[in-house]
Amino acid sequence: MAAAISPLAPKSFPELPEIAGVRFATGTAGIRCKDRTDVMLALFDKGTEAAGVFTKSKCPSAPVDWCRARLLAGKARALVVNSGNANAFTGKAGVEAVKLTAALAAKATGAPGNEIFLASTGVIGEPLDAAKFDSVLDKLFARADPDGLFEAAKAIMTTDTFPKVAAAHATLGGVEVSLTGMAKGAGMIAPDMATMLAFVFTDAPIAAAVLQSMLAKSVQTSFNAITVDSDTSTSDTLLLFATGAAAKRGAPKIVAPNDRRLAPFKQALDTLLLDLAHQVVRDGEGARKFVEVQVTGAASAASAKKIAFSIANSPLVKTAIAGEDANWGRIVMAVGKAGEKAERDRLAIWFGGVRVAHKGQRDPAYDEAKVSTLMRADEISIRVDLGLGKGEAKVWTCDLTKDYVAINGDYRS
Amino acid sequence: MAAAISPLAPKSFPELPEIAGVRFATGTAGIRCKDRTDVMLALFDKGTEAAGVFTKSKCPSAPVDWCRARLLAGKARALVVNSGNANAFTGKAGVEAVKLTAALAAKATGAPGNEIFLASTGVIGEPLDAAKFDSVLDKLFARADPDGLFEAAKAIMTTDTFPKVAAAHATLGGVEVSLTGMAKGAGMIAPDMATMLAFVFTDAPIAAAVLQSMLAKSVQTSFNAITVDSDTSTSDTLLLFATGAAAKRGAPKIVAPNDRRLAPFKQALDTLLLDLAHQVVRDGEGARKFVEVQVTGAASAASAKKIAFSIANSPLVKTAIAGEDANWGRIVMAVGKAGEKAERDRLAIWFGGVRVAHKGQRDPAYDEAKVSTLMRADEISIRVDLGLGKGEAKVWTCDLTKDYVAINGDYRS
Numbered sequence: 001m002a003a004a005i006s007p008l009a010p011k012s013f014p015e016l017p018e019i020a021g022v023r024f025a026t027g028t029a030g031i032r033c034k035d036r037t038d039v040m041l042a043l044f045d046k047g048t049e050a051a052g053v054f055t056k057s058k059c060p061s062a063p064v065d066w067c068r069a070r071l072l073a074g075k076a077r078a079l080v081v082n083s084g085n086a087n088a089f090t091g092k093a094g095v096e097a098v099k100l101t102a103a104l105a106a107k108a109t110g111a112p113g114n115e116i117f118l119a120s121t122g123v124i125g126e127p128l129d130a131a132k133f134d135s136v137l138d139k140l141f142a143r144a145d146p147d148g149l150f151e152a153a154k155a156i157m158t159t160d161t162f163p164k165v166a167a168a169h170a171t172l173g174g175v176e177v178s179l180t181g182m183a184k185g186a187g188m189i190a191p192d193m194a195t196m197l198a199f200v201f202t203d204a205p206i207a208a209a210v211l212q213s214m215l216a217k218s219v220q221t222s223f224n225a226i227t228v229d230s231d232t233s234t235s236d237t238l239l240l241f242a243t244g245a246a247a248k249r250g251a252p253k254i255v256a257p258n259d260r261r262l263a264p265f266k267q268a269l270d271t272l273l274l275d276l277a278h279q280v281v282r283d284g285e286g287a288r289k290f291v292e293v294q295v296t297g298a299a300s301a302a303s304a305k306k307i308a309f310s311i312a313n314s315p316l317v318k319t320a321i322a323g324e325d326a327n328w329g330r331i332v333m334a335v336g337k338a339g340e341k342a343e344r345d346r347l348a349i350w351f352g353g354v355r356v357a358h359k360g361q362r363d364p365a366y367d368e369a370k371v372s373t374l375m376r377a378d379e380i381s382i383r384v385d386l387g388l389g390k391g392e393a394k395v396w397t398c399d400l401t402k403d404y405v406a407i408n409g410d411y412r413s
Numbered sequence: 414m415a416a417a418i419s420p421l422a423p424k425s426f427p428e429l430p431e432i433a434g435v436r437f438a439t440g441t442a443g444i445r446c447k448d449r450t451d452v453m454l455a456l457f458d459k460g461t462e463a464a465g466v467f468t469k470s471k472c473p474s475a476p477v478d479w480c481r482a483r484l485l486a487g488k489a490r491a492l493v494v495n496s497g498n499a500n501a502f503t504g505k506a507g508v509e510a511v512k513l514t515a516a517l518a519a520k521a522t523g524a525p526g527n528e529i530f531l532a533s534t535g536v537i538g539e540p541l542d543a544a545k546f547d548s549v550l551d552k553l554f555a556r557a558d559p560d561g562l563f564e565a566a567k568a569i570m571t572t573d574t575f576p577k578v579a580a581a582h583a584t585l586g587g588v589e590v591s592l593t594g595m596a597k598g599a600g601m602i603a604p605d606m607a608t609m610l611a612f613v614f615t616d617a618p619i620a621a622a623v624l625q626s627m628l629a630k631s632v633q634t635s636f637n638a639i640t641v642d643s644d645t646s647t648s649d650t651l652l653l654f655a656t657g658a659a660a661k662r663g664a665p666k667i668v669a670p671n672d673r674r675l676a677p678f679k680q681a682l683d684t685l686l687l688d689l690a691h692q693v694v695r696d697g698e699g700a701r702k703f704v705e706v707q708v709t710g711a712a713s714a715a716s717a718k719k720i721a722f723s724i725a726n727s728p729l730v731k732t733a734i735a736g737e738d739a740n741w742g743r744i745v746m747a748v749g750k751a752g753e754k755a756e757r758d759r760l761a762i763w764f765g766g767v768r769v770a771h772k773g774q775r776d777p778a779y780d781e782a783k784v785s786t787l788m789r790a791d792e793i794s795i796r797v798d799l800g801l802g803k804g805e806a807k808v809w810t811c812d813l814t815k816d817y818v819a820i821n822g823d824y825r826s
Contacts, residue, residue: 057749059757091773124742229728232750315642319822329537336470337645360504402815409732
């Protein structure tokens with residue numbers, strides 16, 4: 001099932017600046033396979049602040065529950081991530097495994113157990129044998145390196161066909177600060193295979209509550225605006241860690257969410273999260289097309305987003321795109337089924353820049369040959385204007401191909 | 414793209430009793446292709462009462478709008494159904510086409526135009542040239558036949574691989590009455606191809622308001638409890654016509670929805686609608702497995718149904734079933750993403766009769782070989798118990814195969 005690198009992968013990897021106060025190491029705990037890198041340790045200097053957003057699943061994994069509880073204090077000294085086992089739907093054994101992992105990480109790093117964050121990805125429902133981390137974490141602690149981000153991004157891959165990393169810079173009170181991030185994910189979830197994890201690191205001195213406020217907002221237009229297959233993992237985790245090391249270079253400590261000096265940082269965070277989120281879609285299982293869906297003129301922004309996702313999740317829209325068919329009838333269908341306010345006779349639809357339908361019917365001027373050419377590209381844009389109000393939203397998805405079915409269904413072949 | 418008959422098709426067709434007061438005829442209007450049967454006329458004796466339920470799409474087709482308006486009076490004399498063109502997203506031209514079709518049918522049959530019901534299935538967004546019905550409807554009127562149901566069911570097929578018909582009997586005040594029905598549909602929608610239409614006929618003398626009340630209820634556990642691909646047509650239409658002819662044989666006229674004499678009829682209607690709805694799933698595009706999803710122990714019936722559909726629509730659940738994999742981790746995922754009340758540690762999951770998970774973890778007694786055997790069958794049942802309340806629901810779906818992607822995406826191959 002190991003796939004070639006997605007044709008939609010970025011052509012090159014960015015320069016990844018070291019973030020003062022963060023070190024990485026990777027190793028093999030033998031969680032599922034004996035011979036692959038399956039555990040990543042990130043170490044943070046004392047004083048690092050943390051924020052996070054998680055899956056909305058009503059059946060979250062044990063590590064998700066653990067992290068949510070740790071965020072109440074908002075302090076982080078270490079992050080342990082394993083692949084091979086999601087420690088989800090593992091009941092009390094799962095809770096014990098999380099506690100043991102944190103205890104082992106505390107022993108190895110000297111950090112307090114309640115400042116250790118955890119994430120797991122892999123099989124659902126199998127007990128995680130956390131004792132396997134025992135000897136490994138000591139070694140990782142010993143060799144942790146500020147330059148280890150790229151290797152760390154590779155260690156958390158499952159069905160991903162390429163490691164997902166990003167970097168951004170901003171000024172904070174006139175001082176340059178840096179952000180780096182990594183993500184994994186190829187389907188929204190796939191037990192044995194995939195879930196969405198993302199970790200972002202910065203040297204900016206920003207208090208946890210401020211980080212949380214920015215992250216919750218920024219995620220709405222990035223990780224909460226993408227879909228591969230409409231399925232939601234039990235384990236989706238996005239964590240943001242700020243070491244504050246830039247304070248030594250004169251960066252001001254930010255403690256209020258409305259501090260105006262935050263604007264460039266917010267923008268950098270938005271850019272970085274969107275970059276990582278797009279990379280997840282570009283590595284969507286079986287994906288051959290990267291698709292932007294924009295909805296304008298909706299009754300509200302929430303309504304626009306719901307309609308955009310109705311389009312982006314529609315199997316019939318996604319298969320039409322796989323077939324390079326500008327099937328705007330399926331867009332109409334997806335708008336109609338969203339359950340949001342829509343008036344047939346005000347609807348307009350564009351593929352690329354070409355309007356194919358407006359005022360409740362096919363655009364008479366619509367050039368089918370031109371649209372056919374657009375549909376053969378790797379990147380497709382769809383816009384729907386509802387002609388009702390000012391609500392707008394943009395989401396991203398990929399096409400639905402036979403390879404998606406093969407990746408997720410070909411167990412017996 | 415013409416497919417072999419679905420492997421899930423019923424092995425035989427039922428006996429179809431003639432319904433006194435109903436006649437059928439089929440013909441060729443040349444709506445999309447010159448040489449295929451594409452129009453069906455059903456004629457009803459004077460006094461026939463009608464009820465209907467329709468797509469919830471916010472962008473319904475012109476015939477759906479037309480039928481909704483006709484139901485205010487609840488009287489029917491004729492039904493005209495065409496395939497080849499859905500007359501959906503056709504703006505004012507669509508409204509004109511509907512009016513013209515009704516006028517032509519009125520001229521051909523002598524019935525008042527506002528007692529004529531219409532349904533269309535086929536391409537979205539192309540104007541329907543209703544003038545083509547002109548000469549055809551006269552001929553159909555002349556040769557309409559009480560025995561024509563089966564041919565009528567064939568005339569409305571699009572990507573269906575088999576005609577869908579059903580029959581049922583009940584007593585009403587001690588007198589036997591009959592019901593027959595037909596349906597078409599293979600995806601919930603697919604412009605150029607599919608939508609869901611169903612028509613039911615009975616000789617029972619039941620007032621329109623009573624029919625409407627029964628139909629609205631019965632549809633909840635039949636047509637509103639199935640999914641092929643989560644996509645909803647702009648044209649879905651279910652109409653029920655009661656000629657009242659059984660009154661001549663002594664059946665009582667029923668005018669109150671709570672009339673106790675209705676109980677056997679209600680049961681027969683439920684059975685017939687469920688039969689037709691199951692046939693639609695059995696003909697689901699690319700389907701190789703017929704899947705029943707039962708949710709018990711939910712906080713409410715509505716919550717149970719939402720969770721059941723979350724499972725039944727999940728691409729990852731459906732591809733796992735295609736792969737004959739009892740991947741209960743994906744069931745947990747689908748329960749979690751439904752957004753309904755659920756507690757991981759109370760959840761239990763069965764494939765067939767075999768419990769694979771309970772109390773938040775894998776069932777230690779779970780026999781994987783036994784479940785593997787079950788998964789190889791044509792019909793799969795999944796049960797989830799939430800352990801919270803008494804809410805229950807049952808829905809039906811099919812697997813997601815490469816053939817679904819091929820049928821809906823292979824335009825260029």
